[in-house]
Amino acid sequence: MxxxxxxAQVTVRAQAAAMGAWSLQxxxxxxxxxxxxxxxxxxxxxxxxxxxxxxxxxxxxxDTHDTVLEAHGLGKRYGRxxxxxxxxxxxxxxxxxxxxxPNGAGKTTLLRLAVGLLAPTTGTLSVLxxxxxxxxxxxxxxxFVAQETPTYPNLSVTDHLRLGAWLNERWDNGLxxxxxxxxxxxxxxxxxxxxxxxxxxLALTLAVAKRPELLVLDEPVASxxxxxxxxxxxxxxxxxxxxxxxxxxxxxxxxxxxRVCDFMIVLVDSRVRLAGPVEELTPADGRSLEDLVxxxxxxxxxxx
Amino acid sequence: MIRLAWRQFRTPAVVSAGALLxxxxxxxxxxxxxxxxxxxxxxxxxxxxxxxxxxxxxxxxDSGLNFGLGTLVxxxxxxxxxxxxxxLVAREIEAGTLPLVWTQSVTxxxxxxxxxxxxxxxxxxAAGLLSLVVTRWARPLDNAGxxxxxxxxxxxxxxxxxxxxxxxxxxxxxxxxxxxxxAMAVTLFVFVxxxxxxxxxxxxxxxxPSHLSLALDPVKTGFGSAVSPSILLNxxxxxxxxxxxxxxxxxxxxxxxxxxxxxxxxGHDLTDTVLNATCPDVMAHxxxxxxxxxxxxxxxxxxxxxxxCVSKVGVSYHELVTYQPAGxxxxxxxxxxxxxxxxxxxxxxxxxxxxxxxxxxxxxGI
Numbered sequence: 001m002x003x004x005x006x007x008a009q010v011t012v013r014a015q016a017a018a019m020g021a022w023s024l025q026x027x028x029x030x031x032x033x034x035x036x037x038x039x040x041x042x043x044x045x046x047x048x049x050x051x052x053x054x055x056x057x058x059x060x061x062x063d064t065h066d067t068v069l070e071a072h073g074l075g076k077r078y079g080r081x082x083x084x085x086x087x088x089x090x091x092x093x094x095x096x097x098x099x100x101x102p103n104g105a106g107k108t109t110l111l112r113l114a115v116g117l118l119a120p121t122t123g124t125l126s127v128l129x130x131x132x133x134x135x136x137x138x139x140x141x142x143x144f145v146a147q148e149t150p151t152y153p154n155l156s157v158t159d160h161l162r163l164g165a166w167l168n169e170r171w172d173n174g175l176x177x178x179x180x181x182x183x184x185x186x187x188x189x190x191x192x193x194x195x196x197x198x199x200x201x202l203a204l205t206l207a208v209a210k211r212p213e214l215l216v217l218d219e220p221v222a223s224x225x226x227x228x229x230x231x232x233x234x235x236x237x238x239x240x241x242x243x244x245x246x247x248x249x250x251x252x253x254x255x256x257x258x259r260v261c262d263f264m265i266v267l268v269d270s271r272v273r274l275a276g277p278v279e280e281l282t283p284a285d286g287r288s289l290e291d292l293v294x295x296x297x298x299x300x301x302x303x304x
Numbered sequence: 305m306i307r308l309a310w311r312q313f314r315t316p317a318v319v320s321a322g323a324l325l326x327x328x329x330x331x332x333x334x335x336x337x338x339x340x341x342x343x344x345x346x347x348x349x350x351x352x353x354x355x356x357x358x359x360x361x362x363x364x365x366d367s368g369l370n371f372g373l374g375t376l377v378x379x380x381x382x383x384x385x386x387x388x389x390x391x392l393v394a395r396e397i398e399a400g401t402l403p404l405v406w407t408q409s410v411t412x413x414x415x416x417x418x419x420x421x422x423x424x425x426x427x428x429x430a431a432g433l434l435s436l437v438v439t440r441w442a443r444p445l446d447n448a449g450x451x452x453x454x455x456x457x458x459x460x461x462x463x464x465x466x467x468x469x470x471x472x473x474x475x476x477x478x479x480x481x482x483x484x485x486x487a488m489a490v491t492l493f494v495f496v497x498x499x500x501x502x503x504x505x506x507x508x509x510x511x512x513p514s515h516l517s518l519a520l521d522p523v524k525t526g527f528g529s530a531v532s533p534s535i536l537l538n539x540x541x542x543x544x545x546x547x548x549x550x551x552x553x554x555x556x557x558x559x560x561x562x563x564x565x566x567x568x569x570x571g572h573d574l575t576d577t578v579l580n581a582t583c584p585d586v587m588a589h590x591x592x593x594x595x596x597x598x599x600x601x602x603x604x605x606x607x608x609x610x611x612x613c614v615s616k617v618g619v620s621y622h623e624l625v626t627y628q629p630a631g632x633x634x635x636x637x638x639x640x641x642x643x644x645x646x647x648x649x650x651x652x653x654x655x656x657x658x659x660x661x662x663x664x665x666x667x668x669g670i
Contacts, residue, residue, distance in 0.1 A: 112403075115403075115407050116406075116407075117402075117403055117406060117407070119661075133406075133407075133411070133412075135411065136409045136410060136411060137409070139407065139408065139409045139410070139411070140409035142407070143407070144403065144407035146400065146403035146404065146407075148400055150399065150400040150401045150403060150404050151401070151404065152312075152399070152401055152404075153399065154315075155311070155312075159311060162307070162311070163308055163311075163405075163408075164408070166305065166307045166308050167305060167308060167405070167408035167409055167410045168408055168409045169409055170409075203404070206404070207407075210408065210409065
């Protein structure tokens, strides 16, 4: 690890505060390798203090070009229950970002807010510099594969591709047909007859062929068998490199994400507990990334 | 988006169009025979110079088929609401396909409006064509029967309004209930309730009725009154008879007769108390339960007494007929069509508001 002088540290910290919680962790990553867990655990009080710093300092001139998603104090309430509260984070562009966390951490809510299926109760959220689902153009820039990878059971594979072509300006039919052919799917097959893995691949094809700048996937492999899981993850990796699309992918299993993601955000109780490039996060003492993530989750449990 | 809306609606549309075609072909063939028979009947009775009994008899031909086709026109809007309306959004909610379609490059407002327009227009078209087919088929019978208000809800324009409304109602219920089968049941229940309310509660009040005063006819005035579900519903909404004296309903061609009341010069209704006081001996007869359903055979002496009674009552009371003349039929048709289509547009607007603001807010399960 190259040592940095104190002034550089301060600059990083100020920028980090402006960019949001994940960057706040940057000085921490180094600490992680030395003394895991503790220094990176951001307690709410600390977070508030640092956000205060951001509002004091030079926050606005920061370019959002290198982020695909910016959330500030984002909250979503259902009746009296908060599914997500006071969530502040930035997701970097050009990465395959894994969003990991226990059930109920708010992952699904966050992603649904990001694609505009939900409207936030509090806070602000900007995706690719715009309000999610604000207009057809914004909708076209973000591809989404929902949990359980829904498709229309009565429509055939071809019908789904037609659906994509009808509903998207930038639809890339060649790409879609190539993918279907590579997957060996029968175009006349009804989606309801496909296996879980094939259905997930069809849903992914729809999301990719609309040529989005950001691809959001909400636990797409949760219901797949290990083989289908691996193939799906490999497909995501290929797509990201081939088309230069940013990817945000959620799961509650680190092992799913580790294989393909190069950036990891750990979300527990609506709060970012850990964020950073995977190669920096991976502990040097030979423990796995999963152990590290679990440490952070259990540390949170103990904290409560 | 219009192509997706059509693709999703293609199968029910083709099936319904096929069924409609079968009915249309059958009605065209059968209707020609019916029209010929009516022409022959009219030609025959013209030679005699009296057509009233011949046309009355003709109006009862094919009564089973007439009833069946009329019922079809009544039922089809309900089916449209249940099978086209209720699943339109509810099925997408249930199957979890909203996150798929709402993240394509089409706003959800346009998604909903396109679906509402495509299937809503098809609803109106289906009901309109069926109504046209049945109205044409039944024209000889309707002309002969001279009771156009009796089949008001099964002819001409109003079935279009019913179908469009039922469809919008189904969509709205589906958005609220979020599950297809319960939404279908609720849609049917609410639609039937609305139809009953408008038919018996609202329609009679749309236009101020006309009145006709007649002297009480001792020969044609009876005691007691007939009972049927439709009469009971009507009296529940609009008030029933106040006395047992039941004056004859006059023959006014194609009129819709609300009521035939017995009133005095000030317009007060005859009550059983007054009737009892005027002719106590007759009322003793009338109170006895009938020995058999239908007409009660009465002794000549009792009949004489009854006629005497009606004459006595007729000194200070007369028959007041409240009715809508035939000329207002089209005003009723257009008004009821406008009411139903207006209600459908309001429901569509409510769905739009709900889909944009609320649907994602509840429970998160889209």
